[in-house]
Amino acid sequence: MNYVSSEIEGDLTVAATYTVIGYFLPLHIGRMRRLYLSAATQEATRRQLQGRLRRHWSRRAPATPNAT
Incomplete structure (x- = not known):
């Protein structure tokens, strides 16, 4: 079986x-x-x-509305 490099780190939320x-x-x-x-x-x-999710999205830049 192939294994993935142990150098990969991160989180996956499902x-x-x-x-x-x-x-x-x-x-x-x-x-x-x-x-x-x-x-x-x-x-x-x-x-x-x-x-x-609330904490995650609150750190994102707010969306800019499309200018018309």
């Missing part, structure tokens, strides 16, 4: 419904863990995810 989490994500998360040996997962509640 928000999904219970159906997707239960039926579709396990295959992909398993593959990611095999490729990226140091990959870790953690669960969060909907409220925690909403807070993270």
Whole structure:
């Protein structure tokens, strides 16, 4: 099996419904863990995810409306 360089770092946040989490994500998360040996997962509640998204987008520059 090929492994990905350990020099790669970052975060991947996935928000999904219970159906997707239960039926579709396990295959992909398993593959990611095999490729990226140091990959870790953690669960969060909907409220925690909403807070993270709010903080993430509040750091972005505001959109400029189109001039007409």
